[in-house]
Amino acid sequence: MAEKQKKPAKSAAGLTHEGREYSAETLMEMHDSMLFIRRFEEKAGQLYGLKKIGGFCHLCNGQEAVCVGVQHAAEAGDYFMTGYRDHGHILARGAAPTAVMAELLGRAGGMVHGKGGSMHMFDAKLNFAGGNGIVGEQVPVGLGFGFASKYRGDGRVSVCFMGDGAINQGAVYESFNMASLWKLPIVFVIENNQYAMGTSLDRASAETHLFKRGISFKVPGMQLDGMDVLEVERRMSEALVHARSGEGPIIVEAITYRYRGHSMSDPATYRSRAEVDEWRSGRDPIARLQAQIVDAGLATEDEFKQKDRDIKKEVNAIAKAAEAQPEPDAAEMWADVYSDPIEGAYPYPGKVG
Amino acid sequence: MSKITYRDALNQAMCEEMQRDENVFLMGEEVAEYNGAYKISQGMLEKFGPKRVIDTPITELGFAGLGVGAAMAGLRPIIEFMTWNFAILALDQIVNAAAKMKYMSAGQYSVPMVFRGAGGSAARVGSQHSQSLENWLANVPGLKVVMPSNPADAKGLLKSSIRDNDPVIFIENEINYGDVGEVPDEDYLIPLGKADIKRAGSDVTIVAHSRMTGFALTAADELAKQGIDAEVIDPRTIKPLDEATILTSVAKTNRAVIAEEGWRFAGIGAEISARIMEKAFDDLDAPVARVTGKDVPMAYAANLELMTLPSVADIVEAARVVCNRA
Ligand SMILES: Cc1ncc(C[n+]2csc(CCOP(=O)(O)OP(=O)(O)O)c2C)c(N)n1
Ligand SMILES: [Mg+2]
Numbered sequence: 001m002a003e004k005q006k007k008p009a010k011s012a013a014g015l016t017h018e019g020r021e022y023s024a025e026t027l028m029e030m031h032d033s034m035l036f037i038r039r040f041e042e043k044a045g046q047l048y049g050l051k052k053i054g055g056f057c058h059l060c061n062g063q064e065a066v067c068v069g070v071q072h073a074a075e076a077g078d079y080f081m082t083g084y085r086d087h088g089h090i091l092a093r094g095a096a097p098t099a100v101m102a103e104l105l106g107r108a109g110g111m112v113h114g115k116g117g118s119m120h121m122f123d124a125k126l127n128f129a130g131g132n133g134i135v136g137e138q139v140p141v142g143l144g145f146g147f148a149s150k151y152r153g154d155g156r157v158s159v160c161f162m163g164d165g166a167i168n169q170g171a172v173y174e175s176f177n178m179a180s181l182w183k184l185p186i187v188f189v190i191e192n193n194q195y196a197m198g199t200s201l202d203r204a205s206a207e208t209h210l211f212k213r214g215i216s217f218k219v220p221g222m223q224l225d226g227m228d229v230l231e232v233e234r235r236m237s238e239a240l241v242h243a244r245s246g247e248g249p250i251i252v253e254a255i256t257y258r259y260r261g262h263s264m265s266d267p268a269t270y271r272s273r274a275e276v277d278e279w280r281s282g283r284d285p286i287a288r289l290q291a292q293i294v295d296a297g298l299a300t301e302d303e304f305k306q307k308d309r310d311i312k313k314e315v316n317a318i319a320k321a322a323e324a325q326p327e328p329d330a331a332e333m334w335a336d337v338y339s340d341p342i343e344g345a346y347p348y349p350g351k352v353g
Numbered sequence: 354m355s356k357i358t359y360r361d362a363l364n365q366a367m368c369e370e371m372q373r374d375e376n377v378f379l380m381g382e383e384v385a386e387y388n389g390a391y392k393i394s395q396g397m398l399e400k401f402g403p404k405r406v407i408d409t410p411i412t413e414l415g416f417a418g419l420g421v422g423a424a425m426a427g428l429r430p431i432i433e434f435m436t437w438n439f440a441i442l443a444l445d446q447i448v449n450a451a452a453k454m455k456y457m458s459a460g461q462y463s464v465p466m467v468f469r470g471a472g473g474s475a476a477r478v479g480s481q482h483s484q485s486l487e488n489w490l491a492n493v494p495g496l497k498v499v500m501p502s503n504p505a506d507a508k509g510l511l512k513s514s515i516r517d518n519d520p521v522i523f524i525e526n527e528i529n530y531g532d533v534g535e536v537p538d539e540d541y542l543i544p545l546g547k548a549d550i551k552r553a554g555s556d557v558t559i560v561a562h563s564r565m566t567g568f569a570l571t572a573a574d575e576l577a578k579q580g581i582d583a584e585v586i587d588p589r590t591i592k593p594l595d596e597a598t599i600l601t602s603v604a605k606t607n608r609a610v611i612a613e614e615g616w617r618f619a620g621i622g623a624e625i626s627a628r629i630m631e632k633a634f635d636d637l638d639a640p641v642a643r644v645t646g647k648d649v650p651m652a653y654a655a656n657l658e659l660m661t662l663p664s665v666a667d668i669v670e671a672a673r674v675v676c677n678r679a
Contacts, residue, residue: 055477055653106477106654117479117653133481134439135411168410169442196411198387204410270387327656337649345618345648 008230008292015296017230024298030072030229031293034064034286035308037088039315040097041260044087044104044118047319048264053104056133057118060088062227062259065285066191067092069232073240074159079127079145081138082161084119085191085258086131089161093126097315101322114328115336127156135196136162136169139188143175146184146249157185157243165196167210176217176249183248187239188219190253191226197262198270211253219249226254227283230292257283355538360530362504363393363469366511367431369540371401374429377515378405380416381433381470390435391471391530417443417468421450421520424466429515434470437524438482443468444489451520452495465518469511472500472524473564473614477658480650485615487562488624490522491592497545498522498591502566504534506589509543517545526564546593550602554584557672558602560625561612562588565663569612572668579669581676591621599625600633607638608675612668617645642671 008017014024041059048057060067067088074080082089091100095111103110104118111121119133129145132138142160149156162172167190179186190210194201201208211221220242224235232254239250257279261268268276281287293299334341357365371377383390385398385408398406409416413434420430434440440447451464474483491498499514499521501507507525514521551566552573561569566587573583584602588595603609609629611622622643629641644667651661673679 054655055475055479056482103653106656110654114654114657115480115652117477119481120479120653133479134442137481165411168412170412170414197390198383199408199410203386203408328652328654330656330660332654333647333649333652333657333660 008296010296014298015292018234020230020234022230026072027289027293027298030068030233031286031289032307032311033068033071033092034229034289036097036311036315037064037067037091038286039311040091040101041087043315043319044101045260045264047105052323053118054106055117056084057104057264058085058262059260059264060085060258062279062284063191063193063256064088065229065232066189066226066254066256069229070159070189070236072233073236074157077127077154077156078240079129079142079149079156079158080161081129081142081145081158082131083135083138083163083166084131084133085163086119086121090121090123090126090128090131093123093128095121095123095126095128098318098321101318102325105322105325106327107322107325108328109322109325113332115332136166136171138162139166139169139172139175142186142188143179143184146179146186147182149185150182155244157187157240159187159189161189161191163196164190164192164194164201164210165199165204167213168204173217176214176219179249180214180217180219183246185243185246186249187236187243188249188251190251191256192253193256193258195258195262195271197266200270211251214249214251219251221251221253223253223255226256227279227285227288229285229289354535356533357504357536358530359504359507359525359532359534360391360393362508362536363511363525364395364397366508366515367394368397368400370512370515371405376427377429377431378407379431379433380407380409380420382409382411382435384408384433389433391527393530394433413439413442414446418446418450420466420468421446421454421464424464424520425454425462430466431515432466432468434468436475436482436527437470437472437486438484440468440470440486447490447496447520447522448493452493455519456495463518464520467511467514467521467523469523470525471527471530473526474651474662475527477653477655479653483651485613485646487524487591488615488620491621491624496520496522497593498524499545499589500524500563500591501589502529502563502587504532505536506543506549506587508536509541510545510589513542513545516542521545524563528564543589545590546595547590548586548588548595548598550584550598551587552583552585554582554606556582556606557608557610557676558584558586558599558606559610559612559668559672560586560588560599561668562591562621563614565612565614568663568665569668571665572672575665575669576672579673579678581672581678583672594625596628596632599629603629603633604636607636609637609641610644610668610671610675611641612644612663614646614663616648617643618648620645639675639677642675644668644671
């Protein structure tokens with residue numbers, strides 16, 4: 001946890017944190033990725049306000065260290081699956097940001113051609129197997145990816161995200177049990193942002209130490225500070241080694257916080273401003289990494305300010321490019337229902353008779 | 354009469370029934386402290402306290418089953434699903450437990466409860482959050498399926514559903530929640546299984562439920578301008594279905610259109626048109642027409658969503674076809 005954490009020390013190439021070396025380049029990559037996600041989400045929020053993005057839109061401001069730390073620990077071949085708060089995860093994974101933004105705007109060049117929107121981002125080339133709108137849906141699906149990896153012996157790990165609300169779905173426990181029984185290579189990452197919509201963790205969970213939820217299935221668990229990208233990266237690496245080694249699944253509980261409401265339509269009156277401020281200004285993952293980098297003499301505050309201006313500009317250009325795209329082609333409506341379209345099904349002609 | 358929203362009508366129905374019968378309680382996600390994800394239960398925690406207005410974890414299968422057991426033990430649960438999309442997780446308890454307990458126990462146990470929440474498509478929420486399940490549920494013996502289209506019906510039907518001695522599937526519509534309508538001030542019930550003629554007409558019968566009732570009424574206005582006098586029937590309850598009102602209307606108009614938001618395959622329109630064919634074949638001057646959503650998952654993009662949903666224009670077109678005016 002944050003309290004126990006030691007200060008990182010300077011090293012020749014970058015800095016050393018809890019015995020792990022980070023090059024200046026890696027640190028900057030992590031920083032830029034987090035800051036990019038932050039500014040991207042702010043832009044998405046703005047476009048939602050302008051009614052250019054519709055439906056449900058869940059932003060991940062505050063949770064960037066989880067997106068980026070996990071990503072840095074994982075390998076390109078590892079499978080990812082998430083809930084609906086998926087923009088940050090797919091961006092961290094390396095998806096084209098213009099395509100992510102275009103998806104939010106319901107455009108032809110979106111990640112899934114405008115079919116999914118905010119909640120349903122997919123990129124099979126990046127082994128990103130989807131954002132899901134039904135709470136907990138991705139957990140048994142992740143189990144299946146883990147099963148396939150074990151079946152083929154391909155050495156991949158499935159990184160299956162869920163929230164502190166999703167953890168209470170029954171299928172999660174069915175999945176823990178099967179994953180453990182068959183020693184499947186899965187890291188279950190709980191993004192514990194302490195609220196499921198308006199329900200605080202303690203109002204929904206009898207055991208609030210969510211990393212312990214695997215005990216009766218013999219699934220080990222660890223809790224980490226999800227506001228510290230270096231800690232996320234380091235502990236997640238350990239978890240991935242465990243899962244990849246054939247020892248079976250493991251649970252990683254990342255304690256984090258969402259700065260915004262649950263979705264764009266939630267005023268979040270169920271928590272105090274003081275509480276939000278405490279996390280926002282006291283534990284912000286981006287500010288924290290910046291301070292560590294400045295302390296290590298690897299960059300200056302001015303350089304970070306300039307970087308922020310550059311990223312904002314980049315995000316604005318992305319939004320413009322995405323907005324300029326056309327809506328998806330009408331034929332898209334009928335495409336991809338089946339691999340081999342059914343003859344004589346209802347190709348509803350639009351007219352009667 | 355008072356003018357209130359569909360949302361407030363549902364709220365009043367629950368409050369009145371909870372005042373009347375202390376065995377009635379409300380349980381679901383965000384129903385208490387958050388006052389409901391769609392604010393249907395606004396103020397109910399304050400009124401009735403945490404014993405009777407209960408927030409759950411996100412565990413649909415579990416709390417739906419809790420409702421079944423509590424109903425068998427003599428309480429009258431109202432189980433709210435934030436939307437019916439999430440009730441898919443609870444289908445086993447609804448279909449295999451709630452619907453069948455009476456029969457399996459040879460009548461020793463009843464399951465007097467309501468499963469309620471928003472169904473159909475909301476706006477731009479994508480395929481996992483936009484679908485109509487009334488045909489799945491109406492297919493199950495032991496369940497009743499209620500789908501109000503306006504505030505007055507919402508209140509009267511929900512009160513009857515809560516008092517009903519069997520499990521009732523009560524499907525609201527998110528897009529209708531803000532609709533305002535006249536609602537009687539006095540205590541009233543609307544019996545399940547009684548359709549309502551929302552507009553009388555002589556040329557064509559349009560049967561439409563839930564949000565499609567409004568679409569059908571708008572279509573009827575347009576048809577009137579074109580010289581076609583449409584009768585609009587809202588079945589209000591899909592099961593039991595008020596076949597008599599529909600057949601009487603078809604005997605008069607000799608033509609029928611059925612509009613529904615859901616998928617065409619084995620939809621509500623298929624059931625109603627089969628009944629018209631079976632019992633009123635000789636009354637028909639044209640084949641029954643169905644207007645439905647397209648048989649595809651709902652896309653997010655605004656243009657695709659619009660194409661996927663049935664429209665007022667589709668209903669007008671179908672009515673013209675059955676009237677030989679297309
Ligand atoms: C099965 C199901 N039930 C309810 C919902 C409505 N819902 C959407 S998100 C959410 C809260 C989930 O919270 P959590 O798992 O903590 O994830 P977070 O939003 O905090 O990232 C709820 C209840 C849903 N989408 N699916
Ligand atoms: Mg949460």
